[in-house]
Amino acid sequence: MGNHEPELKAFYDRQAPDRDLRARDPKRDEARQAFIASLVAAHRHSVLEIGCGTGADGLAFKAAGIHYTGVDLSEENVRFARAKNLEAVVGSVRELPFASGTFSAGWTMSTLLHIPDQDLSDVLAETMRVLAEGAPLAVGLWSGDDEEVIVAHDDFEPNRFYSRRRDDTVRRLFGEHGLVSGFTTWDRPGTGRHYQFFIVTKP
Template sequence: METEDWLTDTRVSYDTVAEGYADQVRGALARPGYLRAALTLFADAVREAGGGPVADIGCGPGHVTAQLHALGVDAFGIDLSPGMIDVARRDHPGLRFEVGSMTDPALPAASVSGVLAWQSLIHIPDGDIPAVLGHFHRAVRPGGVLHLLFHVGDTSRVKTEGYGGHPMRVPVHRRRPERMTAWLREAGFTVEAQLLLDPDGPAAQAFLFARRD
């Protein structure tokens, strides 16, 4: 797929499923577990790096941004889908959300102390990953932190339905942690920690914690 095509398909798809997706994830972080623990680790790392604003890129309906805010992080959300941003602003009116793409984020150099991208890089083609991570590196202050969550595997597919049975057309790429780690190092990050969720199951996921050199 050409870059313009997959970006448009992804934006339109998430506009279509915004309400259903928000209903599905609402409350996902309310109970203790690995997801909340990972966000707590990230929040601690941001404070250790001196604090400051954090960009939740691919924020969807804003539930992760809100959890970071509850942990004392000055977090704001960016998402490709205007529909998702509308839901985020409605559900979390005290927080900042804006429409934008990680392929060209409107973040000035060294303007944030951290970037979080949970299950959003999964939609980016391999050929565009180095540029996206380069944007992240440029935006993060020296010593700042990056936190990723993504599906583990070697396959790519086009998701055609989801979140209430609505039609979608969105690419989903599964990647090995070692591949993502190599890309991060090439972009100028140092990978500090890795955690696998359900590594032997059909829906394995990986957390990576990295820091800008």
């Protein structure tokens, strides 16, 4: 399906002001707080968020005393995150602007679903490159029946690319890059889909 980053950047640049005001998913916030607690307990003091958006999750990591860095395709998202006094940079998960082994943990919600299956292995290898040995990467995705689509109706144009994967497909693809654990799902009413949340630990 190719690289859809230009369209994604344009979409999220336009949506940033609305997204900054969007209501939170309480179940995802609960998962984030449990992840933060696990990082604090394990003395993991730095986290990279891939697809940081406008910085809502970043504030929670920072409040817990974890050194937070966000990266996002969208300059507008990064501008909103920086306005919250968060460290954030414009960049692509395909070529992260960080040295190898920099971060002791990773967090990426609803971002890697924009990566086609044919590119996912390379993207995960690049993600793992910037994490330290044994680092946990928390991942959130929207489920689907292994379909890759440009959504027909979106909030803004250009419409976004999605790769929506079955639970077993997610376990297999991500399991090629680390130990998958804590795999949980929850339904989102009205969507016909569920959210997938799990940890991939770098060997």
